[in-house]
Amino acid sequence: MAAGGTGGKTYSFKVVLLGEGCVGKTSLVLRYCENKFNDKHITTLQASFLTKKLNITGKRVNLAIWDTAGQERFHALGPIYYRDSNGAVLVYDVTDEDSFQKVKNWVKELRKMLGNDICLCIVGNKIDLDKDRHVSVEEAESYAESVGAKHYHTSAKLNKGIEELFLDLCKRMMETAQAEERLKGNGASQSASSRRGVQIVDDEPQATPAGGCCSSG
Amino acid sequence: MTTQRRGIHLDQSELLCKKGCGFYGNTGWQGLCSKCWREENQKEKQKQIQEDWALAERLQREEEEAYSRHQKAQTQPTITPFSKFEERKTKEKSSKVNTVTKFFTPSTKTPPKKDTPFDAHSSPSPSSSTSRHSSVGSDYATREFIDFLKPLKSGREIFKQCRAFTESMVYKRDMGADELSECVQDFYQNLSDRLHTQFKGSSDHVESVMDEVEKYMMTRLYKDVFCPETTDDERKDLAIQKRIRALHWVTIEMLCVPVDEEIAEVSDSVVKAITDVIEMDSKCVPKEKLACITRCSKHIFNAIKISKKEAASADDFLPTLIYIVLKANPPRLQSNIQYITRFSNPSRLMTGEDGYYFTNMCCAVAFIEKLDGQSLNLSSEEFDLYMSGQASPHWPQSSGASSCSPGSATLSQVHKRLDVLTGLGERQERVMEKARQLESDLIDWTDEVEQKVQSVLESIPAETQNPTATTASGTTSAASSAIDSDNVENEHLPPPLLPQVFAG
Numbered sequence: 146m147a148a149g150g151t152g153g154k155t156y157s158f159k160v161v162l163l164g165e166g167c168v169g170k171t172s173l174v175l176r177y178c179e180n181k182f183n184d185k186h187i188t189t190l191q192a193s194f195l196t197k198k199l200n201i202t203g204k205r206v207n208l209a210i211w212d213t214a215g216q217e218r219f220h221a222l223g224p225i226y227y228r229d230s231n232g233a234v235l236v237y238d239v240t241d242e243d244s245f246q247k248v249k250n251w252v253k254e255l256r257k258m259l260g261n262d263i264c265l266c267i268v269g270n271k272i273d274l275d276k277d278r279h280v281s282v283e284e285a286e287s288y289a290e291s292v293g294a295k296h297y298h299t300s301a302k303l304n305k306g307i308e309e310l311f312l313d314l315c316k317r318m319m320e321t322a323q324a325e326e327r328l329k330g331n332g333a334s335q336s337a338s339s340r341r342g343v344q345i346v347d348d349e350p351q352a353t354p355a356g357g358c359c360s361s362g
Numbered sequence: 363m364t365t366q367r368r369g370i371h372l373d374q375s376e377l378l379c380k381k382g383c384g385f386y387g388n389t390g391w392q393g394l395c396s397k398c399w400r401e402e403n404q405k406e407k408q409k410q411i412q413e414d415w416a417l418a419e420r421l422q423r424e425e426e427e428a429y430s431r432h433q434k435a436q437t438q439p440t441i442t443p444f445s446k447f448e449e450r451k452t453k454e455k456s457s458k459v460n461t462v463t464k465f466f467t468p469s470t471k472t473p474p475k476k477d478t479p480f481d482a483h484s485s486p487s488p489s490s491s492t493s494r495h496s497s498v499g500s501d502y503a504t505r506e507f508i509d510f511l512k513p514l515k516s517g518r519e520i521f522k523q524c525r526a527f528t529e530s531m532v533y534k535r536d537m538g539a540d541e542l543s544e545c546v547q548d549f550y551q552n553l554s555d556r557l558h559t560q561f562k563g564s565s566d567h568v569e570s571v572m573d574e575v576e577k578y579m580m581t582r583l584y585k586d587v588f589c590p591e592t593t594d595d596e597r598k599d600l601a602i603q604k605r606i607r608a609l610h611w612v613t614i615e616m617l618c619v620p621v622d623e624e625i626a627e628v629s630d631s632v633v634k635a636i637t638d639v640i641e642m643d644s645k646c647v648p649k650e651k652l653a654c655i656t657r658c659s660k661h662i663f664n665a666i667k668i669s670k671k672e673a674a675s676a677d678d679f680l681p682t683l684i685y686i687v688l689k690a691n692p693p694r695l696q697s698n699i700q701y702i703t704r705f706s707n708p709s710r711l712m713t714g715e716d717g718y719y720f721t722n723m724c725c726a727v728a729f730i731e732k733l734d735g736q737s738l739n740l741s742s743e744e745f746d747l748y749m750s751g752q753a754s755p756h757w758p759q760s761s762g763a764s765s766c767s768p769g770s771a772t773l774s775q776v777h778k779r780l781d782v783l784t785g786l787g788e789r790q791e792r793v794m795e796k797a798r799q800l801e802s803d804l805i806d807w808t809d810e811v812e813q814k815v816q817s818v819l820e821s822i823p824a825e826t827q828n829p830t831a832t833t834a835s836g837t838t839s840a841a842s843s844a845i846d847s848d849n850v851e852n853e854h855l856p857p858p859l860l861p862q863v864f865a866g
């Protein structure tokens with residue numbers, strides 16, 4: 146951000162990754178930010194908070210991607226994670242019907258808690274396993290449309306659809322931010338009232354037992 | 363030090379208030395309970411307030427001195443701080459602009475002598491050698507802030523506003539914490555909005571100024587706005603502290619923590635993470651408190667990376683952070699979280715890396731507050747038994763805990779030590795038993811000896827028993843002394859008592 150820059154403001158966006166364990170949240174973000182997949186040469190210390198700097202139509206964007214703990218027992222902590230988020234990436238595994246159901250639950254909760262302030266992306270990951278697909282493309286896309294979310298198909302393994310997903314999301318978040326700025330006349334950042342006031346919602350009882358398939362790595 | 367930190371159990375007496383009132387003490391309160399601490403601290407606080415005012419006056423005075431050395435318009439500090447404070451305030455109205463100007467006057471205008479106001483601050487003068495860390499700290503913070511702002515064109519203006527705002531907060535002590543927070547946040551917001559315009563959108567530049575603003579303001583306001591009496595922060599601190607203590611039995615396996623403490627570097631990182639999170643309470647500035655959480659998190663990542671041989675995801679990180687918080691039981695945890703939430707620069711919390719770790723810390727605390735059997739893969743019966751202390755997962759008879767990660771070195775050490783302790787207890791019992799046996803044997807033996815001596819004395823005529831005895835009257839006494847001196851009947855006595863080894 147040297148003084149010789151374009152003079153435009155820098156957008157800072159927070160995006161949360163939500164979805165059941167093992168659908169590929171961590172893989173998606175590692176692929177996007179570090180172009181790695183199942184990398185055994187660990188040069189990254191952690192894959193839970195990653196950032197990416199973008200330049201979109203001459204505007205600088207700092208994207209912060211927050212991974213969330215996907216295990217069922219942490220579900221109630223969702224609101225603490227997604228408060229003040231500009232966007233949410235809701236990931237399911239196209240071979241796993243249940244994981245799509247989980248995404249629907251997240252959508253409901255996010256809309257209830259954050260209204261339309263948040264840009265939602267529904268992402269069907271692992272399309273390289275298309276032969277085992279258990280969630281139909283039509284169903285997923287029409288569902289996304291019905292809740293005002295965008296739908297994407299990705300493969301972290303083959304690096305498909307991921308750039309588009311985040312670029313689109315950033316553009317939408319910029320639009321939202323600009324609309325907000327116009328509304329306020331001046332909008333360096335969010336209003337004071339949205340800063341605080343987080344509560345934990347107890348979700349509906351879940352039938353699934355605690356402990357995911359990923360706990361042993 | 364290390365081993366003490368790592369232990370989950372503590373001697374109950376160590377936990378009690380040092381004043382002996384029977385309540386639990388808190389390391390954050392110098393080992394006192396909340397009530398005793400308040401009483402103690404009331405005096406301290408009063409003293410602190412006076413010192414603050416004295417300092418404020420001194421700063422003011424130094425500014426004035428620098429401004430007009432020849433005028434000698436010095437004010438003497440008075441004993442009644444409040445009226446003095448009022449006085450200073452009114453005085454300030456007239457002199458504020460000038461004094462602030464003085465701070466930022468380019469060096470060409472000030473005499474090129476060494477004793478500028480800045481230098482006066484560089485080493486705390488003996489008059490203010492209050493030795494109180496915080497007042498020296500805020501003194502130092504002021505100087506640092508000024509040094510930072512000096513090269514900025516608008517530095518003088520920024521300092522003026524921050525100082526005025528900070529001083530105005532003194533009058534808002536009785537406000538609710540949320541209102542205080544709102545005030546500070548609005549101030550941050552306004553200032554950063556103006557800086558954005560001024561620096562033409564250079565966010566990094568604005569952020570670096572805002573960091574210094576936060577540091578200056580919060581160093582000065584810390585004592586008044588940290589865990590204020592208008593909130594129930596303190597009650598929450600005690601509640602979570604008690605809760606964590608009650609959860610001492612939670613194992614690494616129950617939380618599915620993917621770290622293997624058998625590996626030396628891992629257990630080292632765990633200890634460092636615990637140290638860092640405990641250290642948070644000792645910092646005054648929100649940013650510095652956050653930095654402790656961030657350092658703690660990095661050590662956690664290191665522990666996970668070495669154990670799992672892959673970069674930690676949130677699924678690994680959160681359970682490990684929960685485990686670290688349970689082990690550390692950080693002092694005034696809720697107060698610290700509230701303070702950071704209320705007074706930290708909001709952009710750092712919302713999108714920054716520190717904010718991510720802080721959010722996970724909030725999640726860890728929320729999880730600890732709410733956790734039940736299900737969240738630890740336990741039946742609610744097991745959970746209740748462990749909570750009530752009627753059973754422990756560490757004891758062999760209740761080995762129902764599921765295991766989903768390698769066992770922890772510390773816990774197995776604790777197990778080993780418990781085994782050793784149990785063994786020692788049994789051995790001591792056996793030793794005691796034998797000692798009692800020995801005692802009664804000895805008594806029996808003396809009785810026996812006495813009886814034998816008696817019977818021997820009775821059966822043997824006096825003259826044969828003691829040839830030296832000449833008179834009948836001297837028989838008894840002579841006979842008894844003869845036994846002692848000559849051991850005539852030695853062959854009839856039991857063998858001498860030999861030392862025996864009982865420890866088995």
Ligand SMILES: Nc1nc2c(ncn2[C@@H]2O[C@H](COP(=O)(O)OP(=O)(O)O)[C@@H](O)[C@H]2O)c(=O)[nH]1
Nearest residue numbers: 165166167168169170171172270271300301302
């Ligand atoms: N075939 C395939 N496997 C994937 C893909 N993305 C992730 N995985 C695998 O799915 C598993 C879970 O991925 P992870 O990123 O840990 O999921 P998370 O629990 O949602 O973070 C890992 O074994 C990944 O290698 C993908 O696009 N295709």
Ligand SMILES: [Mg+2]
Nearest residue numbers: 170171675677
């Ligand atoms: Mg993950």
Ligand SMILES: [Zn+2]
Nearest residue numbers: 379383395398
């Ligand atoms: Zn006490």
